[in-house]
């Protein structure tokens with residue numbers, strides 16, 4: 001029986017994106033707004049195709065880059081947090097946490113479908129979006145996609161998503 005498994009990994013300097021965020025933790029603690037130079041890597045595992053590729057890693061690279069560029073130089077805010085409430089009008093986006101309030105121009109913000117803007121949650125969203133974007137080209141034979149996000153020189157959160165769900 002053939003026990004070999006195959007995977008492609010993309011991890012590029014171009015994937016670094018600089019963004020601001022704040023999270024809550026331990027229930028009551030809400031960080032101050034701060035920034036990171038985030039790093040990203042992505043992996044796809046599955047059988048080899050007729051090219052002997054799992055997938056074309058150039059296509060995977062470009063799909064990841066599209067996501068990192070969309071986050072670069074933005075404030076990342078959570079859509080689904082119970083206490084960080086994010087609202088936008090036609091000009092500004094306001095985030096509140098209890099008696100604290102942050103106001104940003106709309107164009108500076110990216111509001112993500114996450115509870116907390118942790119590295120793990122960013123990895124999930126990037127993974128879902130890359131999967132969606134590449135499915136027409138990559139097909140359905142792939143087993144999974146994994147995205148990892150580095151917040152600070154070696155502090156990674158990652159998320160593995162089944163390709164078909």
Ligand SMILES: Nc1nc2c(c(=O)[nH]1)N=C([C@H](O)[C@H](O)COP(=O)(O)OP(=O)(O)OP(=O)(O)O)CN2
Nearest residue numbers: 022023025031034117118119120151152155156157
């Ligand atoms: N599993 C996770 N743990 C933590 C996350 C996360 O996303 N996933 N995030 C944080 C905070 O965002 C924290 O701000 C991490 O940033 P960092 O700059 O590394 O924190 P430090 O306090 O160590 O800052 P220094 O500037 O390096 O002193 C925490 N945990």
